[in-house]
Amino acid sequence: xxxxxxxxxxxxxxxxxxxxxxxxxxxxxxxxxxxxxxxxxxxxxxxxxxxxxxxxxxxxxxxxxxxxxxxxxxxxxxxxxxxxxxxxxxxxxxxxxxxxxxxxxxxxxxxxxxxxxxxxxxxxxxxxxxxxxxxxxxxxxxxxxxxxxxxxxxxxxxxxxxxxxxxxxxxxxxxxxxxxxxxxxxxxxxxxxxxxxxxxxxxxxxxxxxxxxxxxxxxxxxxxxxxxxxxxxxxxxxxxxxxxxxxxxxxxxxxxxxxxxxxxxxxxxxxxxxxxxxxxxxxxxxxxxxxxxxxxxxxxxxxxxxxxxxxxxxxxxxxxxxxxxxxxxxxxxxxxxxxxxxxxxxxxxxxxxxxxxxxxxxxxxxxxxxxxxxxxxxxxxxxxxxxxxxxxxxxxxxxxxxxxxxxxxxxxxxxxxxxxxxxxxxxxxxxxxxxxxxxxxxxxxxxxxxxxxxxxxxxxxxxxxxxxxxxxxxxxxxxxxxxxxxxxxxxxxxxxxxxxxxxxxxxxxxxxxxxxxxxxxxxxxxxxxxxxxxxxxxxxxxxxxxxxxxxx
RNA sequence: UGACCUAUGGUGUAAUGGUAACACAGCAGAUUUUGAUUCUGCUUUUCUAGGUUCGAAUCCUAGUAGGUCAACCA
Numbered sequence: 001x002x003x004x005x006x007x008x009x010x011x012x013x014x015x016x017x018x019x020x021x022x023x024x025x026x027x028x029x030x031x032x033x034x035x036x037x038x039x040x041x042x043x044x045x046x047x048x049x050x051x052x053x054x055x056x057x058x059x060x061x062x063x064x065x066x067x068x069x070x071x072x073x074x075x076x077x078x079x080x081x082x083x084x085x086x087x088x089x090x091x092x093x094x095x096x097x098x099x100x101x102x103x104x105x106x107x108x109x110x111x112x113x114x115x116x117x118x119x120x121x122x123x124x125x126x127x128x129x130x131x132x133x134x135x136x137x138x139x140x141x142x143x144x145x146x147x148x149x150x151x152x153x154x155x156x157x158x159x160x161x162x163x164x165x166x167x168x169x170x171x172x173x174x175x176x177x178x179x180x181x182x183x184x185x186x187x188x189x190x191x192x193x194x195x196x197x198x199x200x201x202x203x204x205x206x207x208x209x210x211x212x213x214x215x216x217x218x219x220x221x222x223x224x225x226x227x228x229x230x231x232x233x234x235x236x237x238x239x240x241x242x243x244x245x246x247x248x249x250x251x252x253x254x255x256x257x258x259x260x261x262x263x264x265x266x267x268x269x270x271x272x273x274x275x276x277x278x279x280x281x282x283x284x285x286x287x288x289x290x291x292x293x294x295x296x297x298x299x300x301x302x303x304x305x306x307x308x309x310x311x312x313x314x315x316x317x318x319x320x321x322x323x324x325x326x327x328x329x330x331x332x333x334x335x336x337x338x339x340x341x342x343x344x345x346x347x348x349x350x351x352x353x354x355x356x357x358x359x360x361x362x363x364x365x366x367x368x369x370x371x372x373x374x375x376x377x378x379x380x381x382x383x384x385x386x387x388x389x390x391x392x393x394x395x396x397x398x399x400x401x402x403x404x405x406x407x408x409x410x411x412x413x414x415x416x417x418x419x420x421x422x423x424x425x426x427x428x429x430x431x432x433x434x435x436x437x438x439x440x441x442x443x444x445x446x447x448x449x450x451x452x453x454x455x456x457x458x459x460x461x462x463x464x465x466x467x468x469x470x471x472x473x474x475x476x477x478x479x480x481x482x483x484x485x486x487x488x489x490x491x492x493x494x495x496x497x498x499x500x501x502x503x504x505x506x507x508x509x510x511x512x513x514x515x516x517x518x519x520x521x522x523x524x525x526x527x528x529x530x531x532x533x534x535x536x537x538x539x540x541x542x543x544x545x546x547x548x549x550x551x552x
Numbered sequence: 553u554g555a556c557c558u559a560u561g562g563u564g565u566a567a568u569g570g571u572a573a574c575a576c577a578g579c580a581g582a583u584u585u586u587g588a589u590u591c592u593g594c595u596u597u598u599c600u601a602g603g604u605u606c607g608a609a610u611c612c613u614a615g616u617a618g619g620u621c622a623a624c625c626a
Contacts (some may be wrong), residue, residue, distance in 0.1 A: 006566050033626050068625060124624050131622050135554045138622090169624055179555045181622055190624035209626045232557060233621055254557085256619095261563085267626095309575065311565045313558095316619055320563045323576050333589060340586095368589070399587070408585055441585065453585045519586050546587040 008312040010048070010253055014056055014224060026058035026223045030084070030091070031213065033065045034076035034197070036267035037282040037289045038083045040303070040324070041258040047307035048255070049226055050089040061220055062091035066098045067212045069196035077197070079282070083290040088300045093220075097212045098198045100219055104207045105159065107215055107245050108170055108188060112151045116244055117188060118144055119154035120171045127169070130176065131184050137177035138184045144173065158191055161204045165191050170205075174240065182237045186210055214238040217250035225250045228257040229314065255312050261321045262472040263288050264479045269486055278490060279473075285526075285537045286473045286494050296470065297514055297524025297539030298324075302331040318478055325540050332522040332539065336514040337365040337372060340410065340455040341502040343467070343520060345384035347430040347459065350415060353381040358458070361441065363411035366516075375505045379412050382459040384501050386519075389454045390431060392420060397549075399452030401431065407452040410518060414439035414448055455518040462501035465534040467523065469496040502534075509534060516542070 007015065017023045028049040032038065038046075053060040062084060066072045084091065097104075111117035120127065120143045132138035146154070158168055170189035178184050188211040193204045214237075217225045225238075235252045242249050259265070265288060273279050273287070282289050285296035293303070306327040310319050340363075358380045365372035385401070394402040401407050406416045419432040439446035476482060476489040502517075509515070509525045515536070516522050523536040 006568095008565090012568085031626090035626080065626065071625075127624075128622075133554090133622050136622090166624065181555090184622085187624055192624080206624095208624075213626085229557070230620060231626090233555085236556095256558085309564080313565070315558050315564095317564060320577065323564075326576060329588090338586080364585095367584095367586085397587095410585060412585095414585095444585090450585085452587085455586075516586085516588085519588070542586080542588050544587070549587080 009314065010052065010224070010226060010255065010312060011055070013253065014052065017223070018056065023223050026053060026056050027061070027092075027221055028053050028058065028224055028226060029061040029063050029217065029220060029222050031063045031065045031097075031216075031227075032080050033068070033071075034073060034080060035068070035071040036076060036271055037079050037291055039265055039267070039270065039288045039290065040260065040263075040293065041265040041288075042083075043087060043290060043303050044258045044307050044310065044312075045226070045228070046084060046087055046089060047304055048312055050091075051307075052224070052226075058223070059092035060089070061093045061095050061222070063095040063097065063216060063220070065209070065213065065216075066096050066196070066198065067207050067209060069192060069194040069206065072197055074197050079291060083294075086290065086294060086300055087303065095216075095220065096198055097207075097216050098196060100212070100216055101199060101203055101207070103219060104212060104215055105205075107241075107247075108155065108207075108211070109152065110245060111172065111188075112148060112155060112170075114244065115148055116173050117170055118146050118151050118173050119158065120144070120169050120185075121167070122169075124166065127171075127187070131181060132176070134181060138181075140176050141171070141185065144185070155189075158189070158205050159203075161193070163191055165193055167191060172237075172240075180233055180236050182210070182233050183240070186237060210234060210237050211241070214241050214250065214252070215245070215247065217252075218242060218245075218247040221248050222250045225252045227252060227254055229254050229316075230257075254314070256314055256316055258310065259316070259318045259478075259480055260288070260324065261318060261477045262474050262479070263321060264474060264486060272487075276487075278487065285468070286470050288473075295524075295526065296537050297332070297522060298328050299331050299335070299514070302327040305331065318480070321472070328540050329522065329543070332514055332516065334368050335366075336516040336522055337375075338363070338367075338518055339503055339506055339515045340377065340457055341465070341467070341500055341506075341517040341520060342384040342386055342455065342457050342462070343498060343500045344387040345501055346387045346390055346428065348383045348385050348415070348456070349430060349432050350381050350383070350435045351418065351432050352434045355381055357381065358460075361412050363441075377411060377503050377505070378458045378461045380458045380460055383409070383456045384459055384462060385409075385431075385454055385456045387428075389452075390417070390428065392428065395550075399450075400454055401433075401452070406436075406448065406450050407454050408439070408441075408450050409456045410453050411441045412456070413437070413441075414444075414446060414450055455520075457501050457503050461504045463504050463506060463534075464499050465502045465506065465536060467498050467500050467536045467538060468526070469498065469538045470494060471496075506534065509536075514539070 030049045050060045171185045283291035360376040362374040390401040413435040415433040415435045421430040423429040471494045474489045475491045521541040522539040526535040529535045
């Protein structure tokens, strides 16, 4: 018997609908506007919509909400499709709201014929003034009582291009005193003489979101139209169109969108980061975009796991980014091969190791996945170790190298620090050590037990590579709560670039391949790499209890 | 001074009128040829006040707090 996982509120609704026979199968949709790149917040929506269809045997459409030609571009369409696929989901149909422009136009005509829509010559300022405020009712437009025939003619003229941008709009005729401001004669169509990425110059009037979204859902017979909380007040309008147009009754349900600590999800602001060159592009590894986290080395499995763990509910949330990092580590720990890379090198000479001699020592690729086998590491008389792994005056419980102390070189030998060589300034320049020949990994008969194990690379064969170490992009935990310009909160130290020394097996690394650099973190080969210069992005550090201990 | 949505440990999410639980974070310990992983234990929770009920995190009322709504954006 497997433990039954509790349902989120949308799953409860669906199971009820299925049980009561309201639906025999479900249809959902993921409806991005192609005006920016997808981010981790969209991943929550994608995982929800596609996950539901998968769980209940339904289907999910990918539908681009492309009703505003001014901001939308094909580049975004392509990136969105790539990101959804990368996350591991397959859509039933690739659709566009612009596919429905003809039907939408006829829906509008139907509304006019029913006396439920009118053409308004008011300016946008006048319309805004007519809206009233949340606490004060609006006022009727003086064009509100035009005849059906006149409205039909005017709307047709709008479509025919007889008017300039902004000269006229089509408005729903509902109730200017309605408590829900969206019901105060909403704009349905506006004039935009703009080139559309799909329909070209065929149209000069474009439907507003409210007049396109629900109707698109109805056309596709979407059973459960899932969106975020800010659309709650739109539901009333959504249902009004369904009722008046007598179309398929899709139902809208709203959940709380994802907010994450030290992260900003606004597409507009992310675009600004790109345009103002605060980051290298939409796929900068510091960006919360899916292309960014992919390049950084996060995996789709980790992101799906994250989406599963954060749950789905209706209350505002601020997820600790450490949960995402936990998911990334958890997956990478299982799949990433281990490699040794020294970041801040300190020379070690093994005085009793024969000069000119080298050995090839096997080292396991992944202790979590023995089937990954081993790779070979060259070992010689001169090595690099991490500066951090030596202290001349060690504190209590320091397991690493210190004068007279021993450590294990991972997959190699136990060494003992015999002498500390300093440069003219008194800085430690080199360690002279001896090794214990009988302590070789796999055939250790030395009987010596050491607590510390450190990574190393053979100096002669060390491969210089670049690593890019990322920190959070913002220094403020709750970026949703700030009042000033968000760029004031940018972390000026979010990127550190270093040249480091890697074991030679990394030469064959492939772009996008994940590694754990022992004790240093998880890394991923960046597409900027060339055969002569490998670049690794740090996806996330390893948990480091010792560093935490030292901070106390 | 309107309407709507929401309120459970530090952060999330469960408990569907019947013993408040799980994960992350934090703390302590065990194991470890990564101070990683793994394992064990611990700290911390129902916004307030009334009401209904044998029994309320759950239902009702009021209050309080947070969020949303006044784009020819989505």
